[in-house]
Amino acid sequence: MSEKLVIIGNGMAPGRMLEHLFEKSPGRYEITIFNAEPRVNYDRIMLSPVLSGEKDYEQIIIHGDGWYIKNGITLYKGHRVVAIDRAAKTVTSEQGVTASYDKLVIATGSVPFILPVPGNDLPGVLSYRDLDDVKAMLLAAQSRAKAIVIGGGLLGLEAAAGLAARDMDVTVVHLMPSLMERQLDPAAGYMLQRELESRGIKIITKAQTKAVLGERRVEGIELADGRIIHASLVVMAAGIKPNAWLAKAAGLATNRGILVDDAMRTSDPDVFALGECAEVAGHVYGLVAPLYEMARVVAAHLAGDAEPHFVHNDTPTKLKVTGIDLFSLGDFADGDDRQEIVLRDAAAGVYKRLVLKENRIIGTVLYGETADGAWFNDLKRRAVDISEIRDTLIFGQAHQGGAPLDPMAAVAALPDDAEICGCNGVCKGKIVGAILAKGLMSLDDVRAHTKASASCGSCTGLVEQVMKLTLGDTYNPAAVQPICGCTTLGHDDVRRLIKAKGVKTIYAVMQELEWKTSCGCAKCRPALNYYLVCEWPGEYADDYQSRFINERAHANIQKDGTYSVVPRMWGGVTSSKELRAIADVVDKFAIPTVKVTGGQRIDMLGVKKEDLPALWADLGAAGFVSGHAYAKGLRTVKTCVGTDWCRFGTQDSTGLGIRIEKFMWGSWTPAKVKMAVSGCPRNCAEATCKDVGVVCVESGYEIHFAGAAGLDIKGTEVLGLVKTEDEVLEVVVALVQMYREQARYLERIYKWTKRVGVEEIRRQVLDDVGRRRAYFARFVYSQKFAQVDPWSERFSGLHKYEYRPLAAVGLSQVAE
């Protein structure tokens, strides 16, 4: 005859226990379950997705009715057990059902902590523990009204995010200074708060709830400082406590929870307890991993295996809110005997902190990027001495061992459908396939058969790496000049990998492409910043700390640390009003030198950095915007007076120059771009030594490019002749966009052209109309984000700190 097993509670822990038991000892017990909830076993962890609408109840059921039938389990749904008679070995439910047992498992879980404040029992005050709570919240959410969540811990924030996803106006009230203070340090708590606030959730920290307000149902809460917040729904998520009263009433030993030994046995050897109601070695648990571990232990003992014991392990915490990646583990308080390793990327919202003691990880907080959480957990659990890998530890597993410095690793990791050659749309798989199928051995063969790197050639390095990976040591690619000492990769490879891997922050690039330094250097950071600005115009947050001072301060630094300021004069045309405004600021700020530049505008030199925002405000009031004379970007479009005045003029060169400048200003480019439009072949605007030039002729417009008149002197190449101003604009913009997408950082157009070839550029931006329009469209899109006057942003208060000293310290403060 089989023994009788009775289980009080039907949550995830006893469910898992039964699975183990059926595996180890099928048919040994006749099982009866009492479930206070009127339903089967479901995944409580998934209540948050149900609340937010990402899942529904059916999707989170763990054991359906069929499972109970198949295993011969008697399940009393909606039966709350009210008494255990240990002498008679029976339990009795509220409805009067009595069942006798040989072995009893108590899995009564936990109860929410309800704040002992007036009004806490009003209708509309809910907790967040089970499906009924979620159903009540969903009902309340239909009103789209205001909700308050008391408690800024794991549960409270999930509830808040879920209600906000249901369009409720949510305020989180939290007693402590920062959110999730038990799992997160203040820095990560702050980032989390910012993210939730950006989703429209209001957060009040250091807020003690004094009372729940309302007559017949809840109308709001009052805080200890007297503030009143209105709401028609109040969710109490201020914590849980083990549900141990039933065990206590039955005379079992209890403390915070039901006391059990490491076999999960209570003070009565025939009674086990597991789950949130159990207290083992001073710990109670609320996360699923240790509860499942308890389930394994109880199942073993029920099956007659006395070996397994429950061992305490810190459990990582994760917040289940879509779009927020957060991981926390162990102990992360500061201490004299502890060191920490921190990695932050504010722009990307990434924060990582490892707390070390005696060269071992004792705590981890990851925010924004949590992929390495499991690895850190493993190192902590095994107490691995990390001194050997300390320098790269924070970058995660991918950066350890022999792999990180292998330049091939990044290419090897690319999927087969990753695009290698953008010009001809060739993916990695196609190149590998062709090499293997046709026995290709040289770069020229690969170019001939696949067209990869046969156009602009910027992907040559990558194609060679694919060949090396496929052919092994029999292939020896030419050495690529790395960007700087921080990497083995060259500019072209980095650009293409940014695109192929879809990485969108500088520190992600460094991570993905296995940079050898923690935060790069003054060579690679500006380059990476440009590549990301160019590749992801709408998404990438410009990292000003990775820009050279001129682009950070939006003025040109001079040898004495002062700055020069050049406002834009469209096409070199100005007016009395503009000149008067310039004269006024020169007087007002006592600017020592005013000079006409080679690009047809006016330079004010010797401006103190502190004066810049005020000076820009005055210039802005006169209608000036930044001339970007400091930028790797569009500088000037020089013009002559054309048909407006000149007796030789063939077209409106001034108007065309202004049109081009107004269309293209603000764009960032690999190196500076200077342009000119001349009204006739006499070429008074000197268009034939510019990066891009237009020479007007009777029959239309001759487009020139790749000239130089600096370190090198070089006449332009002729791209071709077009008939209308509209075509000029389209071709010039497409040319600059192609340059933006393909050139190496700091490489001027003439050097890029020398690498790529005039023919290839002409083919892409003049002959191939479809491709030209695609370049044009990408430029137009990126201008949506780039065409913002940086001066006006700054005199309006952006980056104030850049222009002010932090403090002034007087003599008296210096003397001892």
Added chain:
Amino acid sequence: MRWTAIGQLSDIPVRGARCIATPQGRIAIFRTGDDRVFAIDDHCPHKGGPLSQGIVHGASVTCPLHSWVISLESGRAQGADEGCVRTIPVKVEGGKLYIALGLPNGRAA
């Protein structure tokens, strides 16, 4: 050593710098990517460039004028360049920044 409060750590951008004006000239206060703080004279040993305006990487800064790389820890020029700037004791306590200036030329009061 006498510590003078000069502001908050959060006043300085990560991988950035701010200046303070003192009777001994401008001093640059740096904050690194891992939130360490350093203070050195805002004066490159090469041609006097304002180091506070440079790009901060690791515990170094690259001078904006001629790209000398200066160690924030030692004040020494890195690589083949030779030169050194004064480093000044600075500390963070509870998010606040303090500097210990001492007297010019190292004289005791």
